[in-house]
Amino acid sequence: MIWLTWRQFRLQAAVVAGVLIALGILLALNGSHLVHLYDTSVATCGHHNDCPSVTQNFESQAKWDHVLNGLVLVTPALIGVFWGAPLVARELETRTNWLAWTQSVTRTKWLVIKLAVVGVASILAAGLISLMVTWWASPYDRLLGMPYNVFDQRDLVPIAYALFAFALGVAAGALIRKTLPAMAVTLVGFTAVRIAFAQWVRQRIFTPVHTTGVFTLTPTSFHITPGGFGSRDWLISEEVVTSTGRIVGYNGGIGPNGATNFSNTSNGVVSLTGIGRCPNKFPSLRPAGSTSELQAAEGRCINSFHLHTIVTYLPSSRYWALQWSEAAIFVIGAVMLLALSIWWVRKRIA
């Protein structure tokens, strides 16, 4: 049975292996060049005071970053659609499963071996792609310093996604029994699960950290003073709240669209949109008052409301815990789908 599965799969395996080898060579060459570039220019730019130009040069050299990230992103879906969905559906469609089931192999063995061979191949392919791209991108990732931004295109989770997509494809193929509809359902289903998970579930796996700072207005910017939050962490949400805890804005802006608008009423009273009347007096606007006076008045108004920002974030130290957890969840999902497929083929295709 292993022979048969391999014989049916070997062409696809060869093509993908070829692609991986070619990709590996290209990435090895380009990646080591980037490592060298980083070590010689970016790492020491502080001493030479040329960081802006050096980093700009580095970024332009690492121009494949988007393409490779995209590759890692689509690989699980491709595996699910092209390796998972047709695995069972194609045989059910052409009735070649009957050919195998009337030799001396039981249905269970037939399916388990198919799943094992192609499943392992999927894990290897996804693993290699993730490994190669993660390695290639490591200098660039170090430069950008925001690991959570590329969370689902690095390290472990792409492998788990690939296994899940594969299992979803197999289950779709077993239940739908036709190849093209199964492929479509797998693509749509997998995409939906990934989007939903990234939007709603990922931030709820671990309890995030909340940190609060005073919301004030300085001449140059809003000054957020929370403790412990940095650019390497994952900013989950940022809310501006009043002293009673009422949320009046998001992401550093006040008001319905975060624009922090002040509006004039006719009798010279200014109010901050979404919060209320400014208690202080504003300089008259009709004659051209000075902008600095205006800004000072705006600042006093904002301070009078005693606003705070609450930042909800996941520290960078939790990166690997999150990787393992999300990977585990997808792997468990995959195992459940595979078990469903085996049960379905054994009992229900009759």
Added chain:
Amino acid sequence: MTRASKHYSSSPFGRILDSHVVTLILEATKLGKRYRHKWALSDCTLSIPEGHVVGIVGPNGSGKSTLLNLAAGLLAPSSGKLNVLGGPPARDAIVLGRVGFVAQDPPVFSSLSVNDHLRFGAHLNRRWDTALAEHRIEDVGLDPKQRAGKLSGGQRAQLALILAIAKHPELLLLDEPVASLDPLARREFLQVLMETVAEGQVTIVLSSHLVSDIERVCDYLIVLADSRVQVASQVEELLSSHHRLIGARCDPHDYPANQAVIDSSHTDRQSNLIVRSDGPVLGESWTIEPVSLEDLVLAYMTRGRHPGSHPRNDREVGA
């Protein structure tokens, strides 16, 4: 063969019938299979003894494929019981190895070569006769390197048959194996099949809607109509126990008493009956003639289509 006295005593795998042990290769008891709301096969009770070439004949949709697929373990019964080789079909790898199956329009792996198919058979079967398989491939003129997707219908059927017989099964099931083959391919297929029977102990069960093929190769006949078994017996016994009676036009209550009328047709002058004889025909007014197997099958199939008028079908034929 007398039907008067039969003594059964059941053993796990056979019955003692008239002091001969008859091994039953397939035993169905009120077997039924339903798809959604339609019963493809219902109330099927059969006992097929080993060592025969069994033909299942019936119109399309009468349940022939369903019965064979159930026996091969590709379907599960909706009701009743089915025993193949002493237990439920396809219950483990060993039983699967003892049963061969050739599906209707047999599937092949279209991107694999003929040789690959033989290797497939060798890998997936414990008992595999490579020499026999290769010899047969050569005999029927298949090119071992040819991709199976490019084979003609007849060649595909031959390949499927070779895959089924090279594992030396005890039971070989064939679902309309020659239905879509041209006459030459059909003859060649049956030649290989009969040679297999001549070579060793194997029970063959094949379905067809061509009675002429069944007549040639089968010595046991099952007629399925209306998803039910109408008759199941040895061909010799059927031919010797059924007769055609021709006589003056008469009504059903004038039919000979000890004959079971399977089919009847009438003109204004004549009545033409096909009967199963429980004893000698009484009354000299009847001319007795033998019935061809084809007419016998048709009679039972017609009876099957009008189950309400059991067993006396009366048909008027235009004068």
Added chain:
Amino acid sequence: MIEFYLDQKSGVTPYLQLVHQVRRAIKLGLLHDGDQLPTVKEVVGRIAINPNTVSKAYRELEYQGLAAARTGVGTFVTVAPNEEPVATLRPLRRDLQRWLARAREAGLDDESIEALFIESFRAHPR
């Protein structure tokens, strides 16, 4: 070696057809004493009939004293040497050909000749 054929429309049961074909071949001198009949497998490989039919035919021939089975070797024709000497056949054949010529001259078509012959044949059983 004899080559069998099956006439499915003849109404004669298959095994008897085979028996008749052997008998006819012996009568016509096409099969001699000691000739081997084809094996069951060879026969069914050519004409795709049930092997039991062939076995039954061969058993019938044995019963009629026209064949004998040698286990492991095959089935062989056994003809008593003084059966139907060829000499008697030749004049009979000649007479028959003359009669056929006369029947054709009289204007009978093939079907009528056949019917006439069969009627006379059946009217005079042995």
